[in-house]
Amino acid sequence: MRNVLITGASRGIGAETARYFAKMGDKVIINYNNSETEAKKLEKEINGIAIKADVSNSAEVKRMFEEVGRVDVLINNAGIAGFYMLDTMSDDEWDRMLSTNLSSAFYCSRGVLPQMISRKSGAIVNISSMWGLTGAACEVAYSTAKAGLIGMTKALAKEVGPSGIRVNCVAPGVIDTDMNSGLDKNTIRELCDETPLCRIGTALDVAKAVYYLADENSFITGHILNVSGGLVI
Numbered sequence: 417m418r419n420v421l422i423t424g425a426s427r428g429i430g431a432e433t434a435r436y437f438a439k440m441g442d443k444v445i446i447n448y449n450n451s452e453t454e455a456k457k458l459e460k461e462i463n464g465i466a467i468k469a470d471v472s473n474s475a476e477v478k479r480m481f482e483e484v485g486r487v488d489v490l491i492n493n494a495g496i497a498g499f500y501m502l503d504t505m506s507d508d509e510w511d512r513m514l515s516t517n518l519s520s521a522f523y524c525s526r527g528v529l530p531q532m533i534s535r536k537s538g539a540i541v542n543i544s545s546m547w548g549l550t551g552a553a554c555e556v557a558y559s560t561a562k563a564g565l566i567g568m569t570k571a572l573a574k575e576v577g578p579s580g581i582r583v584n585c586v587a588p589g590v591i592d593t594d595m596n597s598g599l600d601k602n603t604i605r606e607l608c609d610e611t612p613l614c615r616i617g618t619a620l621d622v623a624k625a626v627y628y629l630a631d632e633n634s635f636i637t638g639h640i641l642n643v644s645g646g647l648v649i
C-alpha cells in the first residue's frame with residue numbers, strides 16, 4: 417500500500433483526489449489548513465490521516481514531515497486564487513499568492529525528497545492551472561505561480577529522475593469547486609460553449625489524471641497534462 421500525501425485535501429480537487437486514491441487502495445494523508453471539520457470527516461470516510469499545516473509556511477511544512485513518516489507520492493495541490501490588478505497589488509498580497517501556490521510546492525518537495533532519494537523511488541505531482549500555460553488578466557500573481565510550478569516540474573524531473581523519482585504536473589481548466597463558486601450561471605454556460613467537450617470539469621476528472629501520473633510503473637516524467645476539456649489546446 418502506498419502512502420500518498422495530498423496538500424490542501426480538505427475540499428475540492430484535493431479531497432476528491434484523496435477519495436480516488438483511497439478507493440484504489442492507497443493510504444492517504446490529508447493535509448489541511450483552515451477546514452478542520454471537512455478534513456476530519458474525510459479522514460473517517462476514507463480511513464486516512466488528517467494533518468494540519470499551512471503549507472505556505474516553511475516551518476509548518478518541516479513539522480508536518482517530522483510527523484508523517486513514509487510518503488511514496490506527494491501531490492502539491494494546495495492553492496488559492498485571487499483577482500488583482502498588478503499596479504495596485506500590495507507586497508503582502510503578492511507574497512501570499514506566491515507562497516501558497518508556489519513556495520508550498522518547494523517546501524513540500526524538499527521535505528519529501530530525502531526519503532524518496534534514499535529509497536530510489538517516488539512520485540511528485542504538482543497541480544498547476546491552464547493559466548500557468550496561457551496567463552490570465554487580473555490574475556498575474558496566480559498565473560506567475562502556476563507557470564512557476566510548470567518550470568519546477570520540468571527542472572526537478574531532470575534533477576531527481578536519476579534517483580528513480582518522477583515529477584509531473586496537471587494543468588486543470590475550469591473545475592467545479594469552491595474556487596469557482598463566484599462564477600454565475602451565464603458565465604458557466606459561456607465557458608461550456610467555449611469548451612470543445614461542452615462542459616466544465618469535475619474534481620474527479622482531475623483526480624483521475626493525477627492518479628495516472630502517480631502510477632509507479634510509468635515512464636512519464638516532466639510532463640504537463642492539460643485537463644481542460646480542450647478549453648486550452
Ligand code: NAP
Binds near residue numbers: 429495516589593
Ligand atoms: P478549493 O476548493 O478552494 O480548495 C483549496 C484547498 O487548498 C483547500 O483544501 C484548502 O484547505 C487548501 N489550502 C489553501 N491554502 C492552504 C495552505 N496555506 N495550506 C494548506 N492547505 C491550503 O480549490 P480547488 O479548486 O480544489 O483547487 C485545488 C488546486 O487546483 C489549487 O492549486 C488550484 O489553484 C488548482 N486549480 C483549480 C482550478 C479550478 O477551476 N477549481 C483550475 C486550475 C487549477 P483549507 O480549506 O483547509 O485551508
